[in-house]
Amino acid sequence: MGLMAFMQSMGTNNFPLIAAFFIGLLTALSPCPLATNITAIAYISKKIDSGKKTLLTGLVYTLGRMFTYVLLASLIVYIGVNVQAISLFLQKYGERIIGPLLIIIGLIMLNIIKLPSLKSSDKINKIKEKLSEKGYLGAFLLGVIFALAFCPFSAVLFFGMLIPLALKFSDGILIPSVFALATGLPVIIFAFILTFSVSKIGKVMGKVQAFEKWMRYAIAFVFVIIGIYYTWKIWI
């Protein structure tokens, strides 16, 4: 049995959670989610010195994706929002925003663009610092936004296969959750490997800080390059 035949038989499995998982795997391997996942991997590799945190950040990123997919599926299944309207809207705008957004994030990380310091109270700033230090909020938001970027093929998988499944079983929660888990799986696996391999190397070398600085630049470049890729593909 070929790979696609196998994916088909699993993706159309009678038990919807198995089907959702394999549709999600196929999504993870399709061009757009692959690009966003690589970006996410770069992001979570930022703090490789803290092993457990890397893994958690990968999981939180996947939670962010889950949030978006569950929200979309619930709007359609429980509230009855028109599937076609949502799908066409996201395909039209989701992709267009993500390219420039990634470039901007990358440039901010490279300190080429400087964020104006907001004049908010110290308390809020402290909370912000804490959250961004841990990277969980960033990872979650990254997941939320990346999941909204639908390309033609990932839209087929989500709106053409997963949503009909969710509608059939009137389940707007578990089915999209399992789907989201599968789309974030490459990131989780990579975070897992990173946690147990690279972190050790970094510690042994005792050059974590220098390494981190380089990682930061490398990540920023990944953001900019993938941002350019998206922008070029859509706008030009």
Next chain:
Amino acid sequence: MNKNYIYWGIGIIVVLLLIFIVPKYFTGNAIASSTISGDIAKIEVYHFHATRQCVTCKTVGSNAEATVNTYFANELKSGKLVFAHINIDLSENKAIVEKYGATGSSLMIGVYGKDGSFLKQEDTNVWYKIDKAESMSYLKEVIEQKFLGN
């Protein structure tokens, strides 16, 4: 302590979801796949796509076109079968895009009964069949079955 509560909370929510949702997977919801009763007047095979297409999207469209041209040339000529690539971004196609409810790239099959009934169906299996020969033999079978009223 605090973290434990969070884990417990998440665990309880997951269990509740499983209890309330999973049984739905086994009971009912089996929407009887409706078919057109009586004779078939016309079948439409439409490949919907956006202006910017993915590689697989193009393949699905070209495979479908090859299938109808190869196996259903007579039906195409007589108008019993209609095939078209439809760009969902063009406003002139708005009516048909809404009629079929296309959510993006998709292969839709619409069946018209002689009694005036209409049944539309999206075929998502074609996305798994990128090999041309496999895709064509699959789609040929699907369209033949539609003509038989199945």
